Amino acid sequence: MVIYSFYIFDRHTECIYSKSWIPPSEMPQPPPSTAPPPPPGTSHNDPKTTALPDRTRSSQKHPRSAQTKASDDAKLIFGTVFSLRNMVRKLGGDDDAFISYRTAQYKLHYYETASCLRYVMLTDTTAPSMRNVLHQIYINLWVEYVVKNPLSPVEHKGGVGVRNELFELGLDQFVRGLN
């Protein structure tokens, strides 16, 4: 069993924690950009382009840097689990819960707490149900190291208070112990 990555989303749909255990050499290659580069010279005089903030311009220079790709992936994953969860609740009733889905390449596991925190884990296809694992992460790591941390804010906007040393270390050890 291989664990690829792990995400936590808060109730404001924001990704407050993400971690990947895939070495960069095994990441899928980004598809070659099909859009032709803008003709030179036009951008210099265009006031709209010069008004762009620095961040946007640098991201255009490197179309898919690792960080943008990670945050894009997190958004896509949230959209997917959100839609599937709503679909499952519509069909199976309000007490039904979305557990996991599998494609030919990977398996995605989902766990939602009563406070609308959403835990998502991507593994290979042979992995058994990871629902209890995600539950354990919630009980033993999240509650212990994030909720009980007196310096941690109530809302983790931008991931504040989640990326502390104890939580990171505990999560890494726990996941490595599973393999």
Next chain:
Amino acid sequence: MTVFALIIINKAGGLIYNRTFHEGGLNKLSTNDYLVLAGTFHGVHAITTRLNPVKIERPSTAASSGPGGAPILTRPDPPSGLEVLESENFRLQCFTTLTGTKFLLFTDTTQANISVIMGRVYEMYSDYVMKNPFYQLEMPIRCDMFDRKLSSHIREINNK
């Protein structure tokens, strides 16, 4: 061992067939909700193919060589989208044909051999829908033979 329902989605994401075999397994939705569900699933399915976290291994061309000794250039399988979805109350198996039509089979969580049932459903679709001269491609399926054969086959499974 119960098969709850079958939904067929055409390659554009439109609902073309919707049939419930077992009352009480899934909530009853309005036709409009089923259309929304089909469209949503179509979109989510496309996203799940893009979320693939690992690189697809390229099969080595040296191992397989053609009759003339020239290597056969094989193309790796494209990443597949969602195949099985599990929830507490049901299991959803999705089968995508090469032309992009999706078959969604809803069963209870203990149902075994879903791929066999799916293969049989696809066979019936090819026999009684595709070979029906009055059927227009990508349009809702209204074929009596398909309805009849499908219900008798699923009834057999549900009564086992």
